[in-house]
Amino acid sequence: MATLHHEHRALSRSLLSVSRSLVVLGILVCLCSTGLEAQGRAGVRGTVVDETGLAIPRADVTLIDLAGGTTTRTKTDGSGRFALEDVRPGEYLLHVTAAGFQDVDLPVTVGRDALKPLTVMMRVGLEEEVTVVGSRRDSPVRADQNADAITFNRDFLAQLPVDGNDVLPLLSSLLAPSAAGVDGLSIIIDGVEGSTLDLSAAAIRHVTVNRNPYSSEFRRPGKARVEVVTEHGSRKFHGSGAFSGRASLFDARNPFAQTKPPENKGLLNGSFGGPLHRDRSTFFLTGSWLNHDESAVVHARTLAGAGPVVENVAAPREHANWYGRVDARPNKSHALIGRYDFTGDTARNRGVGGLHLTEQGYDTEEHKHTLQLGSHDLFAPVSNDVRIQAAWQHKRAGQPSDRPAMVVHGAFTGGASQTYHVNDDTDVHVQDVATYFHGPHTVRFGGEARAKRVHVVDASNFGGTFEFAGLNQLARGTPILFRINRGTPDIDFSQHEAFGFVQDEVRVRSDLSVMAGVREDWQARPGAGASLAPRAAVTWAPGVQKAGVRDDRARIPRPVRVGPGRPSAVQCNACRIGRARAGAAPGECWSRAGVVAELARRH
Structure with missing residues (x-):
């Protein structure tokens, strides 16, 4: 009996030891599996x-x-x-x-x-969607981080001593004429390309020149391209206002004028912005008005008196610019943008001064309205931007004339002004650009369609122009040349353009990136067709500094531009007195001999 009891106690101790070993083993297995799982996650x-x-x-x-x-x-x-x-x-x-x-x-x-x-x-702000590629800072090998790009922010633009807040002359000096070519500059405003910058400095958030020089997204290279991002509202109300002016009181005397011409100038501008509905929408408004009471000095000789004709002619100019923008964010992955800007300019007595008499003056006016609607959407791993823009522009210079002008070499130019131009444009852009992220790849692709309707009237010199060698010939009524335009002065035409592009930027290493893309531009015009432009760039930046070596290769297409020019239906007839040139009626000049005598008597 004692032996059985002893064996039972030994068996119990063995089972307890085994149980303890199993528990310890289970704990070790759990710890190991937890450690392995932790090593597999970060x-x-x-x-x-x-x-x-x-x-x-x-x-x-x-x-x-x-x-x-x-x-x-x-x-x-x-x-x-x-x-x-x-x-x-x-x-x-x-x-x-x-x-x-x-x-x-x-x-x-x-x-x-x-x-x-x-x-x-x-x-x-709510306007820009910033895509950060890299870890803690912008990578120096990104295609849009080239060291020779120049960026001006709104604070810098506000300090510029520019005339009427017009910053385009300053930006033009930073570009390369060889890159611009005959087509001129390319102005990208909020992603849509144009050829003019009608915004005041207060409506611009920042401007960049020569960013990503050979990107397939843009038609022109970086040295011929200016990218503008417009100002937007913020989550706090803010505003500003300013007035600047000058008076002719302290001006020096003009040596060609008998009395000091009154030239006064005033510039008034202001802006205001803030939230609209909680933090989901904002607005921003700005406007400027420039009044320049400048003068032109006429210094000419006529038959009316022994001395020269010297007089000050008022030539005032007014320029107004209004800009408004609304940004809304219905949810965290969707943003809406609406922008409207207006530019108006009027001037009187253009073309007067020097040998040009007061009667040669003509008025000009220009009005432009631009409306842009945009949408930004994020569908991971793709972000998409859609933009629709419509612009209406009207330009006019002078009035139709049925009376002739007269040019007396070395003396004066008088008679009715022969300047008359009218240009009405309607321009519509529809654009869609997407960005796809996948590992080291950043792929951008998209396209744009553009339709433009143009109406042009050019009735300049429809009244005719007589030319005289001097005052003696004017006194005798013997002009040496008569020019006149005849025909249909107006014309309507349309332009249709489109482009598509795809571009892949690959970050091979932390100090090396490769960008390759292709762009195709198309024009609906005989002889224009499509133009394929492959582009590539390699960037190597040893170390962590923003410096390196770039090698860019690109083909930049030169699209055929349809300009208003002079309508083909208008003929320019010129003849020397007594001998008609081709295209002119032989009796045209002689039939106006009475007009010549009348002009001579008046001057």
């Missing part, structure tokens, strides 16, 4: 700051799995920090939003090794 951490480096609390941070489409969300704390733990290895898109700031999309590659903390910088 975390994404970082800080969200604004442009000044201050933290942005309560920002929404979303990590989107590009393979499966699943999302993980969190918010930044009071110090702007965020942490997304237990993230499987793979390709992700980090989408950060905050009220009153531009969204940031950051491609992130998660591996088995721990990621360094990210610093996400957000810019104020």
Whole structure:
């Protein structure tokens, strides 16, 4: 009995020892599996700051799995920090939003090794969608980070001593005439290409010259291209106003004028912006008005008196510019933009001064309306921008004339002004551009269609012009030449253009990137057809400095431009007195002999 009891106790101790061993083994297995699982996953951490480096609390941070489409969300704390733990290895898109700031999309590659903390910088406003490629700072090998690009922000533009807030003359001096060619500059305003910059300095947020010189997205190279981003509202109300002027009181005397001409100038501008509905929409308004009471000095000789004709002729000019913009964000992945701007310019007594008498003066006017609607959408891993723009422009210079003008060489130019031009344009753009992120690839593709309707009237010199060798010939009534235009002065025509492009920028290494793309432009005009333009660039930046070696190759197409010119139905007839040239009626000049005598008596 004692033996059985002893064996039972030994068996119990053995079972207890085995149980303890199994428990220890189970704990070790759990710890190992947990460690292996932890080694297979990593975390994404970082800080969200604004442009000044201050933290942005309560920002929404979303990590989107590009393979499966699943999302993980969190918010930044009071110090702007965020942490997304237990993230499987793979390709992700980090989408950060905050009220009153531009969204940031950051491609992130998660591996088995721990990621360094990210610093996400957000810019104020709702307008721009900033795509950050890299980790903590802009990569020096990105195609749009070329070191020779020049950017002017709104603070710099506000300090420029430009006439009437017109910044285009300054920007033109930074471009290369050889790159611009015969087509002139290419002005990109909020993604839509044009040829003029009608905005005042207060309506411009920043301007960039020579960014990404040979991108397939744009028709012209960087040295012939100016990219403008317009101003928008913010989450706080703000406004400004200013007036500047000058008076002729302290001007020096004009040596060609008997009395000092009154030349006064005044420029009034102001702006106001802020939120519309909570933090989901903003607005911005700005306007400027320029009044320039300048004068022209006439200094000529006529038959009416022994001395010269010297007089001051008022030639005032008014210029107005109005700009308004509304930005709305219905949700975190969708933004709407609406922009309208107006430019008006009127002037009197153009063409007067020097040998040109007061009767040669003519008035000019110009009005332009531009409306642009845009939509930005984010469908990870694709962001898409749609823009629709319509512009209406009217230009007029002078009035129709049925009386002739008279040019006396070395003495004066008088009679009725023969200048008369009218130009009415209607221009519509429809554009769609998308960006696709996949690992080291950033692919941009899209296209645009453009339709333009032009109505031109050119009835210049329909009254005719007599030319005299001097005052003696005028006194005798013997002109040496008579010119006149005849025919149908107006013409209507249309232009239709389109382009498409695709471009892939690959970051091969941290110090090496390759960009390749192709662009095709098309014009609906006989002999124009399509134009294919392949483009490529390689950027190598050793070290971490923003310096390196670029090698760009591109073919820049030269589209055929249809200009208003002179309508083909108008004939220019010229004849010397007594001998008619081809195309002129032989009796045309002689039939106006009475008019010549009348002009001589008047002058």
